[in-house]
Amino acid sequence: MTTKRTSRPLTLRDVSEASGVSEMTVSRVLRNRGDVSAATREKVLTAARTLGYVPNKIAGGLASQRVNLVAVIIPSLSNMVFPEVLGGISAELDDTGLQPVVGVTNYSPSREDAVLYDMLSWRPSGVILAGLEHSLPARAMLDNVGLPVVEIMDIDGDAIDTAVGISHRRAGAEMAAEILAAGYRRIGFIGTHMPEDHRARKRLAGFEEHLAQAGITLAAREYYQGGSSLQKGRELTERILAREPELDFLYFSNDMIGAGGLLWCLEKGYDIPGKLGLAGFNGVDLLDGLPMRLTTTDARRVDIGRRAARIVAGKEPRPENGIVALSPTFLPGDTIRKG
Amino acid sequence: MTTKRTSRPLTLRDVSEASGVSEMTVSRVLRNRGDVSAATREKVLTAARTLGYVPNKIAGGLASQRVNLVAVIIPSLSNMVFPEVLGGISAELDDTGLQPVVGVTNYSPSREDAVLYDMLSWRPSGVILAGLEHSLPARAMLDNVGLPVVEIMDIDGDAIDTAVGISHRRAGAEMAAEILAAGYRRIGFIGTHMPEDHRARKRLAGFEEHLAQAGITLAAREYYQGGSSLQKGRELTERILAREPELDFLYFSNDMIGAGGLLWCLEKGYDIPGKLGLAGFNGVDLLDGLPMRLTTTDARRVDIGRRAARIVAGKEPRPENGIVALSPTFLPGDTIRKG
DNA sequence: TGAAAGGTTGGTAACGGTAACATCATTTCG
DNA sequence: CGAAATGATGTTACCGTTACCAACCTTTCA
Structure with a gap:
């Protein structure tokens, strides 16, 4: 049973009076900072617990000019990829006293600005945000904040401070190489039409460049709007194959639509990977x-989160050039012919 | 190009000096509060923009005793269900000036306590947390905070302040009713073994009670540890059917393992829904x-998030009895025989 | 024309903590 | 045994903003 509570919220002063020591000493006890005798510590803790006192970080933060928050700004929570990044961040932050605060932009630059502004107004001790492309106002805010700023997922471009991620151009190129090595030649692409998804764009660019080096161009492409789902993958796969029945490979911009495409092809009796190969991107487990494991590229989501968090937390130094490059990993799966 | 910046962070005073008005007036302009002439407003905004000033909510919150944060405490981000709830919350909070801050407990009561304590120390203007079961310290913290506290997902139990959700007992019972009505009799259950997932437990209880009323008991059950995945669904389905080949229905505790089970059964050539029916829970689209749509129950995730947010934001009054009961919706799909 | 009313601006005192330093008691050690 | 080091506690001055009230300047209208 807790004690009855007046309407006035509890402050250090209440604990101080209840335990007969100064507010300063109470503060020291509750933060485990400085020397306090075991006896007073005990008195104070008992009083605090009895009253149900919860420290006020607003006041504390103002006084100390330090706030244990890390702003994390991501485009979306509705596919599996960012929650996994978050998992990495939060795991690595766990023993640092730092706490992630998440903001979602829905791939909208103006929302990114707004979210960033809002988060900075809490004076966090670091910022982690997805991508290298930001509006001018956003860059202006970040250029001189004087905090660690880590841009994640992508390293194809210039970082404001530090970037942790994979090269999506390279991921695209490597997938192209694997596909060509496996002997496929009439290749189609299915992806989302989101101008703000720069990583998907770069992946496709790297993919096409590599094909071009082998004298091959994409035989067909199909774009869609909105979220990715199995259903979407089915529809687009049906459509692209109706239009270009001669295709022997489909490269999907993510695993979810790739899986939809795979299910559809299996139902229709396509010979996979013999006559038709399929690949996605992300490596979501x-x-x-x-029925078959989709060929894909592991985008190293958890690692990206971990490394970014380590840098913000100061567990690991910011590299000289500001770039932490992780390697996208090809996962052969069952939907590409074995070399 | 922004102006060069000294190391000292900007304050209202800087904007005040740059625009030639008092700090108080700058504050009024930036908050759109009180009367300010159009001319000064313009001057101030220009100065603020030029300097790149970002207000300090720490100081503002302390002075005004108001903070535009809503604490949202959920068990997990790694399945689709809580992100969807979050989507509902954030959509409804969008035009209120309130901002959700998310804490994740990983289904651990002690982590819930810690996260709650941490969030309360920021003096949010409301709390939304999953479930009705909380530790004693957590209840103590929440009983007298003097904020709107909304417990979500579940309404089978006592709310601290307000509860928004569905009855999982009812969801389980209704699924049992549908299964029996479709003529299935030898029913197996596959679910996660998580003592802390009270909703899954209640669902199963409601399910079994309803079966019992018809004189039927579960013919088999299979539990697993850890996260849900298609793979897990396959394995457990294989196991339970190996053990009890006579089963004619499988009730899964969520759609993901249900889908895994479905894929496995289809591959093995089971006659679905003729000889074997399958159902999951959640209604994830x-x-x-x-290949077939899994029978399931829509858990009303987005609506739950919306209603909870509306109550916290004061858009909608807290109901007399503190309970907002939404109806779980049966989604027949293709894996149960039509009545 | 002068008082009232309303719009616009500024001064001052909080808000609830913490940093930095001061103070006093106790221990350590040459 | 006295000086210095160390431990334990308190005092004071902020941190950057907003609430509240006072002051001033117009405009309105009897």
């Missing part, structure tokens, strides 16, 4: 367990 | 596009 949620989809393990489909 | 991510999985639309499987």
Whole structure:
């Protein structure tokens, strides 16, 4: 049973009076800072617990000019990729006293500005945000904040402070190489039409460049709007194959639509990977367990989160050039012919 | 190009000096509060923009005793269900000036305590947290905070202040009713073994009670540890059917493992829904596009988020009895025989 | 024309903590 | 045994903003 509570919120002073020591000493006890005798510590803790006192970080932060928050700004929570990055961040932040605060932009630059402004107004001790492309106002805010700023996911471009991620151009190129090595030649692409998804764009660019070096151009492409789902993958796969029946490979911009395409092809009796190969992107293990494992690229999401968090937390130094490059990993799966 | 910046962070005073008015007036302009002439407003905004001033909510919050944050405490981000709830919350909070701050507990009561304590120390203007079961310290903290506290997802139990959700007992019972009505009799259950997932437990209880009323008991059950995935669904389905080949229905505790089970059964050539029926729970539309649509119950995730947010934001009054009961909706899909 | 009313601006005192330093008691050690 | 080091506690001055009230300047209208 807690004590009855007046309407006035509790402050250090209440704990101080209840335990017969100064507010300063109470503060020291509650933060485990400085020397306090075991006896007073005990008195104070008992009093605090009895009253149900919860420290006020607003006041504390103002006084100390330090806030244990890390702003994390990501485009979306509705596919599996960013929650996994978050998992990495939060795991690595766990023993640092730092706490992530998440803001979602829905891939909108103006929302990114707004979210960033809002987060900075809390004076966090670091910022982690997705991508290298930001509006002018956003860059202006970040250029001189005097905090660690880590841009994640992508390293194809210039970082404001530090970037942690993979090269999506390279991921695209490597997938192209694997596909060509496996002997496929009439290749189609299915992806989302989101001008703000720069990583998908760069992946496709790297993919096409590599094809071009082998004298090959994409035989077909199909774009869609909105979120990715199995259903979307089915529809687009049907459409692209109706239009270009001669295709022997489909490169999807993510695993979810890739899986939809795979299911559709299997139902229609396509010979996979013999006559038709399929590949996605991300390497989400949620989809393990489909009739065949989809060929894909592991985007190193958890690692990206971890490394970014380590840098913000000061567990690991910012590299000289500001770039932490992780390697996208090709996962052969079952939907590409074995070399 | 922004102006060069000294190391000292900007304050209202800087903007005040740059625009030739008092700090108080600058504050009024930036908050759109009180009367300010158009001319000064313009001057101030220009100065603020030029300097790149970002208000300090720490100081502002302390002075005004108001903070535009809503604490949202959920068990997990790694399945689709809580992100969807979050989507509902954030959509409804969008035009209120309130901002959700998310804490994740990983289904651990002690982490819930810690996260709650931490969030309360920021003096948010409301709390939304999953479930009705909380530790004693957590209840003590919440009983007298003097803020709107909304417990979500579940309404089978006592709310601290307000609860918004569905009855999982009812959801389970209704699914049992549908299954029996469709003529299935030898029913197996596959679910996660998480003592802290009270909703899954209540669902199963409601399910079994309803079966019991018809004189039927579960013919088999299979539990697993850890996250849900298609793969897990496959394995457990294989196991339970190996053990009890006579089963004619499988009730899964969520759609993801249900989908895994479905894929496995289809591969093995089971006659679905003729000889074997399957059902999951949640109604995640991510999985639309499987070879058959899994029978399931829509848990009303987005609505729950919206209603909870509306109550916290004061857009909608707290109901007399403190309970906002939404109806779980049966989604027949293709994996149960039509009545 | 002068008082009232309303719009616009500024001064001052909080808000609830913490940093930095001061103070006093106790221990350590040459 | 006295000086210096160390431990334990308190005092004071902020941190950057907003609430509240006072002051001033117009405009309105009897």
